[in-house]
Amino acid sequence: MTKSISNKKNTKSNNVIWHRTLVDRTDRNQLNKHKSGILWFTGLSASGKSTIAHHLEKELYDRSIRTYVLDGDNVRHGINSNLGFSREDRRENLRRIAEFSKLFVDAGLIVLAAFISPYEKDREYIRGRFEEGDYFEIYVKCSLNKCEQRDPKGLYKKARAGIIKNYTGVSTPYEEPLSPDLVIDTEIFDLKKSVQEVLEFLNKKKFISI
Amino acid sequence: MTKSISNKKNTKSNNVIWHRTLVDRTDRNQLNKHKSGILWFTGLSASGKSTIAHHLEKELYDRSIRTYVLDGDNVRHGINSNLGFSREDRRENLRRIAEFSKLFVDAGLIVLAAFISPYEKDREYIRGRFEEGDYFEIYVKCSLNKCEQRDPKGLYKKARAGIIKNYTGVSTPYEEPLSPDLVIDTEIFDLKKSVQEVLEFLNKKKFISI
Numbered sequence: 455m456t457k458s459i460s461n462k463k464n465t466k467s468n469n470v471i472w473h474r475t476l477v478d479r480t481d482r483n484q485l486n487k488h489k490s491g492i493l494w495f496t497g498l499s500a501s502g503k504s505t506i507a508h509h510l511e512k513e514l515y516d517r518s519i520r521t522y523v524l525d526g527d528n529v530r531h532g533i534n535s536n537l538g539f540s541r542e543d544r545r546e547n548l549r550r551i552a553e554f555s556k557l558f559v560d561a562g563l564i565v566l567a568a569f570i571s572p573y574e575k576d577r578e579y580i581r582g583r584f585e586e587g588d589y590f591e592i593y594v595k596c597s598l599n600k601c602e603q604r605d606p607k608g609l610y611k612k613a614r615a616g617i618i619k620n621y622t623g624v625s626t627p628y629e630e631p632l633s634p635d636l637v638i639d640t641e642i643f644d645l646k647k648s649v650q651e652v653l654e655f656l657n658k659k660k661f662i663s664i
Numbered sequence: 665m666t667k668s669i670s671n672k673k674n675t676k677s678n679n680v681i682w683h684r685t686l687v688d689r690t691d692r693n694q695l696n697k698h699k700s701g702i703l704w705f706t707g708l709s710a711s712g713k714s715t716i717a718h719h720l721e722k723e724l725y726d727r728s729i730r731t732y733v734l735d736g737d738n739v740r741h742g743i744n745s746n747l748g749f750s751r752e753d754r755r756e757n758l759r760r761i762a763e764f765s766k767l768f769v770d771a772g773l774i775v776l777a778a779f780i781s782p783y784e785k786d787r788e789y790i791r792g793r794f795e796e797g798d799y800f801e802i803y804v805k806c807s808l809n810k811c812e813q814r815d816p817k818g819l820y821k822k823a824r825a826g827i828i829k830n831y832t833g834v835s836t837p838y839e840e841p842l843s844p845d846l847v848i849d850t851e852i853f854d855l856k857k858s859v860q861e862v863l864e865f866l867n868k869k870k871f872i873s874i
Contacts, residue, residue, distance in 0.1 A: 476721060476722040477718075477731075481725060485725065508686050509686065515686075515687045515691060515692075515695065520730075522770075522771040528767060532764075532766060533760050533767075546746075550760070554764045557734070557742070557764075561730075561773060563771060
């Protein structure tokens with residue numbers, strides 16, 4: 455905060471000089487009437503990450519909370535369309551996501567990021583890119599067996615058949631989070647209850663009042 | 665618009681299935697009470713792009729307009745920190761910026777992007793990534809001679825001395841925009857007048873009412 459405030463200097467209007475930040479995150483949080491931050495949903499494919507994120511977004515929108523969902527749909531086809539699923543590309547994929555998520559948080563939004571993000575080391579890296587109190591890891595827990603049963607897009611089937619390479623849970627590992635801020639077990643909770651759990655978490659962390 | 669609306673389908677709350685977009689850009693524009701889009705400021709280093717963008721942002725903030733400034737400061741040090749200034753890296757730099765700007769526009773914000781972006785071909789590519797009416801190119805015009813006189817960070821001097829390579833205007837070209845939506849000549853207009861010109865443009869395009 456101090457850093458942002460110290461950047462707020464007036465510039466002379468008749469002289470174009472090096473710019474200053476005149477509107478900062480604190481101002482935007484004030485305009486939006488809520489804090490900004492990021493919820494990072496991690497879990498196997500078909501565990502329910504994106505579904506929970508999108509339904510949570512609807513609940514937050516109804517409370518006039520500014521959010522944005524980032525997931526494979528809008529990231530892998532756009533900014534990271536030139537990356538694959540090798541260990542190196544997965545790392546760069548998450549690095550870029552972390553960096554532009556920071557801009558979204560600075561812009562005043564609550565980012566709902568839903569990515570498999572299978573490696574603890576990568577998740578720790580992402581957490582480290584945010585300030586304490588801005589980043590929360592939510593483990594969307596579901597057994598591989600159950601995810602394979604759901605298999606809404608038939609991707610597990612293709613991975614088992616060797617058509618898709620480097621598929622998490624099948625040919626590359628998923629490392630369970632060691633210290634998530636919240637665990638949502640989608641084999642126990644239905645969608646409504648899952649979303650409710652996150653809302654209560656956000657309430658506890660004073661992002662919203664429910 | 666039709667595309668977004670057709671994605672709005674209800675999901676069964678007791679069954680985690682492939683997610684749907686439940687909140688879209690139209691909803692966010694409605695909540696914010698203004699359209700979203702992108703103003704792309706192009707021009708030589710020290711022409712005044714970032715300064716105009718930041719002062720414009722303050723004016724817009726005071727009207728409760730949600731914006732975000734993207735410039736070298738928050739992009740080159742973050743998401744694009746692994747890119748240099750070769751022709752190839754400049755292209756990838758702008759490609760990534762265009763892609764995550766699209767997400768910001770989808771998130772309901774007016775993006776104020778201030779980048780030298782010296783090549784017409786690259787600017788045309790960026791324009792092509794947006795819908796008609798979402799993207800506007802603003803040429804911040806200033807002669808190389810005047811920019812070198814300003815040289816607020818001493819970068820032109822370093823470029824002339826050969827300490828900085830690939831510096832636009834000195835060792836690589838700046839191609840003047842062929843069909844900008846607005847031209848701001850900072851050798852004629854002071855900062856206040858420059859910002860006012862953009863506000864009037866936004867008013868004409870129905871982004872704001874002044």
